[in-house]
Amino acid sequence: MTISTDTPAQLRKGHLRHGLGATMLSDRDLNVTDRFGLRNQGRHSGPPPPIGAKALPVPTSLLVNTEGRIVWMDQSMNYQHRSDPDTVRAALQTHFDKRDSQ
Amino acid sequence: MPDIHHLYLGIPALLIVGGSFALWIRAFQRVAIPKDRTTYVVTWIVGGSIGLGALMMSESGDLTRIPAWFAVSTSVILLLLVSISRQVPAENTIRVSDCMPTFTAIDEHGEPFNSLSLQGHLALIKFFRAHW
Numbered sequence: 001m002t003i004s005t006d007t008p009a010q011l012r013k014g015h016l017r018h019g020l021g022a023t024m025l026s027d028r029d030l031n032v033t034d035r036f037g038l039r040n041q042g043r044h045s046g047p048p049p050p051i052g053a054k055a056l057p058v059p060t061s062l063l064v065n066t067e068g069r070i071v072w073m074d075q076s077m078n079y080q081h082r083s084d085p086d087t088v089r090a091a092l093q094t095h096f097d098k099r100d101s102q
Numbered sequence: 103m104p105d106i107h108h109l110y111l112g113i114p115a116l117l118i119v120g121g122s123f124a125l126w127i128r129a130f131q132r133v134a135i136p137k138d139r140t141t142y143v144v145t146w147i148v149g150g151s152i153g154l155g156a157l158m159m160s161e162s163g164d165l166t167r168i169p170a171w172f173a174v175s176t177s178v179i180l181l182l183l184v185s186i187s188r189q190v191p192a193e194n195t196i197r198v199s200d201c202m203p204t205f206t207a208i209d210e211h212g213e214p215f216n217s218l219s220l221q222g223h224l225a226l227i228k229f230f231r232a233h234w
Contacts, residue, residue: 001225003207005232011210014233022228025207025215035203037195038229045186046231057229058189064202064225073198078187079231082133088226095224 003027005046005053033057045079059083063091071095111156112170118149119173123180139184150177202227 003025006014011024025032030053033039038057046052061083063072072091074083122145129135136142153173160167196203205217 002228002230004230008208008210008212010233015210023215024210026209027207032205032207033229034192035205036229037192039192040189041192042188042190043186045183052232056231058191058195059231060191060229062196062202062227062229064220064227066222066224068202068221070196070198070200070202073196075189075191077189078137079189080130080135080139080184080187081137082230083228085133092226 001025003032003057005030005033005056027057028053030055030057036060036062040079061088063095065095109156109166109169111152111159112167112173115149115153115156115173116169118152119146119177119180122146122149123176126180143181143184146177146180150174150181153177 001023002020004011005028006024006026007028008026011026014020015024027033030039038060040056040058044055046056048054056079059076059079059082061074062070065071072095074087074091076082122142126135126142150173153170156170157167157174160170202217202220207215209215
């Protein structure tokens with residue numbers, strides 16, 4: 001699942017462009033981002049409204065287990081970095097394996 | 103006839119900045135921007151400085167200044183983007199072992215989504231900035 005400040009229309013375009021199977025959620029007003037405490041408190045580096053949003057989330061990947069607890073997290077301290085796909089894959093593998101062995 | 107000696111600086115400056123910018127974009131598309139960006143930053147400072155030197159050697163209104171202008175303006179924009187890229191999460195940011203907060207949102211089809219539907223499932227949640 002992804003969460004961003006995109007509008008649903010922008011998300012639909014991204015969904016098609018990237019061929020994603022994931023649910024993509026729109027968080028224009030950062031209500032969900034604030035529930036997670038992930039609003040960037042540093043300098044806003046995106047376009048202002050109406051093109052962009054008034055603030056942006058810190059790029060973060062989270063893995064949530066079947067009990068609803070965060071079991072893994074990867075956060076970029078610099079927006080030009082992203083979670084390394086291999087690192088995410090390894091975390092998924094580890095936690096899927098853990099779940100399957102229970 | 104205009105003095106075109108500054109072209110010998112303007113064009114290399116543009117090649118240095120343009121080439122490193124192309125490499126940067128390529129790395130960005132592959133999600134492979136290095137954690138240590140010093141090499142890029144130094145390259146942009148060098149390219150921009152050479153371009154600035156070319157501008158100082160030439161007269162205003164001279165069209166042969168265009169490569170130098172591109173080199174200087176591109177390097178300034180790229181350095182600015184790097185300087186504002188630091189991210190600062192809130193003090194109450196979520197941490198490993200915390201319970202995921204419940205939330206509702208609208209999905210890409212405009213349909214409501216409730217996080218309670220994730221109960222009993224392993225979920226990967228990715229917060230990203232946006233498409234522009």
